[in-house]
Amino acid sequence: MQTISREDYLKAILKIEEEAGSVSNQSLVEKLSTRPASVTNMLHTLANAGWVEHEAYKGVRLTSAGKEIALSTLRKHRLWEVFLVEKLKFSWDAVHQWAEDLEHVGDEELTNRLDAFLGHPAFDPHGDPIPTAHGNWTDGRNLIPASNALMGDRIQLKGVVDSGEAFLQHLDRLKIELGLILVVGKCLDFDESKTLIWPDGSEESLSKQTLQNMLVEQLNNKGKE
Amino acid sequence: MQTISREDYLKAILKIEEEAGSVSNQSLVEKLSTRPASVTNMLHTLANAGWVEHEAYKGVRLTSAGKEIALSTLRKHRLWEVFLVEKLKFSWDAVHQWAEDLEHVGDEELTNRLDAFLGHPAFDPHGDPIPTAHGNWTDGRNLIPASNALMGDRIQLKGVVDSGEAFLQHLDRLKIELGLILVVGKCLDFDESKTLIWPDGSEESLSKQTLQNMLVEQLNNKGKE
């Protein structure tokens, strides 16, 4: 039985609130790969602790106490991911599981020392913003999916929507990493894939699916929508 | 209920085997601050897994598989302690509890990367030797308790017998840390305390208890027994 902690649930609820607005039991089942009854059980526990408000059959919402714990856990998770990549030289597709364990270690002081040691990073290895010690995590950037970029745009990869191992390894195989600057070439209408031009002038065609998962910054206005 | 893992039990058995030769149920109760029935329970679990040999009412011994796990856990624990002190700047009396949690995170690869990142340290912040990746931990040093040093000896603190918070903080208050070189002055017979001379020439008298817990290297032979 691989057990999912209260913090993991709070983190998942936070993410689903951001992504979808409302949090169904089902959405937690999917995000945490568990069973409906387990979710209901845990929601009772969390509601009991005052971390969520839960009305039967209606869904769940974080209280401010719950949100604080969720953000703090997310902060720890992302700081440890930075540690694993920057200091221990793991690749960005290998760090999630260990960070999942490390996030449960230590208190605020340890987290703050880790933060200082890492130089107060603002983003984790997948480009996700790291909440500050006081729960701020408004991401000042204005990223768009690469699928929205238009022909002629210069774009720089700043994040990914899907940070699962499979997708990250797909990017690795394409030699795509955070910071890479590309130019949008031809857009092939029928399947919405695009030709991208590498810094060395070579070209590659990426599928719509891949483009939707790449969060980029537009470096010029040529193709602004 | 703060739960003690199978690895914690194996580590404790290893340490007691070293210190006392044989491992009684009672010795585990004391080392792990738990209850006799919990120990018996866990010994069944460990024997079942093939990590110890346990005969009712007779005591327990690590198998080679058990010893391997114990050493690997000890290695992780001590490497994380080095990380916490060297990189996150915790004091040596504050790291034990977090290392206790961190040692359960990660696999051999993570441990080896951590080891490399830390520069393959041979000793932890308390002077205890760190087992190598292949389970070697024969401590080449020849340390003696400071209580055995004689008048005129130059001694250097290289380890502690008791690495509990209270004792370490006691040393902190005396401004005693690993590496400090002292000279043994007068030995006060009736309670076996000794006067020690600091590098700056000042003197301080330490109790027998404190001296027994300080593991030192003799830097000359003046007082060799």
Place this chain on the structure above:
DNA sequence: AATATATTTTAGCCTTGACTAAATTATGGT
């Protein structure tokens, strides 16, 4: 050798988080 004391084990129960199966409540199509 017999009894007193200390140690260890057994028996039975608790807690957390998980699971399956069955019952309940919502929702969508007609």
Place this chain on the structure above:
DNA sequence: ACCATAATTTAGTCAAGGCTAAAATATATT
């Protein structure tokens, strides 16, 4: 409004690791 389907909750279990109280075994003293 009614029925089919989907989502959620309830009820009943399980596995780890912990606990207390009582029974069993060892050890020590006379």
